[in-house]
Amino acid sequence: MDGYGRWLCYDLELQLDFMLEGDSPYYVTIVKEILTSNEDVGTLTQRFLHQWEGNAGDKLLERQHNAKQIHAFLTQQIVGEGGVASSWNFPEAYRSQVTIFPSQAALTTQAGSGYSPGQCTWYSYNRLVELGSITDLSGSYGYLGNGQDWVRNLVAKGWSYSMTPTKGAVVSTVGGFDGTPSQYGHVGIVEAVNPDGSFLVSECNWGGVQDKIHWRVCRPAPYYSFAKPK
Numbered sequence: 666m667d668g669y670g671r672w673l674c675y676d677l678e679l680q681l682d683f684m685l686e687g688d689s690p691y692y693v694t695i696v697k698e699i700l701t702s703n704e705d706v707g708t709l710t711q712r713f714l715h716q717w718e719g720n721a722g723d724k725l726l727e728r729q730h731n732a733k734q735i736h737a738f739l740t741q742q743i744v745g746e747g748g749v750a751s752s753w754n755f756p757e758a759y760r761s762q763v764t765i766f767p768s769q770a771a772l773t774t775q776a777g778s779g780y781s782p783g784q785c786t787w788y789s790y791n792r793l794v795e796l797g798s799i800t801d802l803s804g805s806y807g808y809l810g811n812g813q814d815w816v817r818n819l820v821a822k823g824w825s826y827s828m829t830p831t832k833g834a835v836v837s838t839v840g841g842f843d844g845t846p847s848q849y850g851h852v853g854i855v856e857a858v859n860p861d862g863s864f865l866v867s868e869c870n871w872g873g874v875q876d877k878i879h880w881r882v883c884r885p886a887p888y889y890s891f892a893k894p895k
Contacts, residue, residue, distance in 0.1 A: 684717075692717055706733050730894070752867075752878035759865050759882075762857035764832075767867055767878050770795045779807035783875025785868055786812055789835060789852045792867065796833060796854075798894050813840045813850020819892040827891045830855045830864040834891040842888035855891065856880075 684696045695716050699709050710732040714720055750767045774780075775794040780787035790806065793799040799806050809818040816837040820826045830836065832855055840850035853868030862885045871879035883889065 750878050751876065752880060753874070755880040756865070756882060759857050759880075762865070765796060767792060768795065771867075771878065772869075772876070775802065777802035777804045777807045779804065783870055785852050785870045786815070788867075788869030788878065789815065789854055792854045793835070798833060811840075811849040812845070812852035813837050815852045816890040816892040823895060824892040825895050827893070828885075828887075828889070830858050830862070830885070830889070830891055831893055832856065832858055834893045836864075836866060836883075837890050837892075839888040843883075843886070 685693060688696070696713075699713055699717070702709060702712075704712075707729045710729045711725060714725060714728060748769060750769050750772045752767070771788060771792045773791065774782060774787070775791045777794075777799075778787060778790050780790060786809070789812075790799065790809075793806075794802065806822070809815045814837070815835055816826065819835060824835075827834070834855040836853050836855050838845050838851040838853075841847035843851070845851040851868070853866040855864050856867050857865040863882055864885075865880065865882055868879050868881075869875060869877075871881070
């Protein structure tokens, strides 16, 4: 039920049919006005939450952030789209936990990148563009230092810092730990997190392999740090 006591479906097709055809004329009009409006995503998210759901204080900022990420993912111009990217060592038990598998776009240099193909930094930038976490393709995110520097430099740009993994976060590894070069460290993307704190990482240039994505499960350690967009 929503804030107005109306039944909400959890099957997407049924939910859309209810919103556009089965709801009262008043709420159908609200939905259609929102869907055809030229207002920004944040404003439309707030209108939907307040006017249609009737839950004025229900995690507005979180919903606006999620809506902006989805909008960016659906509308940005990504080069190299196509099938699922080549990868190795993927643990099949995690297949249902990875929402968006890396496509060829993650192994294709995206606009604004300042990294050489095949590097862990190059892949991480491409993957963040693919996920909609980086939408500014002007080059301001094109060079964030070595892998171990990424979290620090993203936090300086306003991202949230954490020592705890969350899905979609950037993970930096301090150089010299976890098999990484002491002068560079490493960077990857958190694709799933388990209740015990262990997390699945997608990355590139692991073991020197630069033309495929590598997957591995890591456990929390003090040499890992994490950053996510606010």
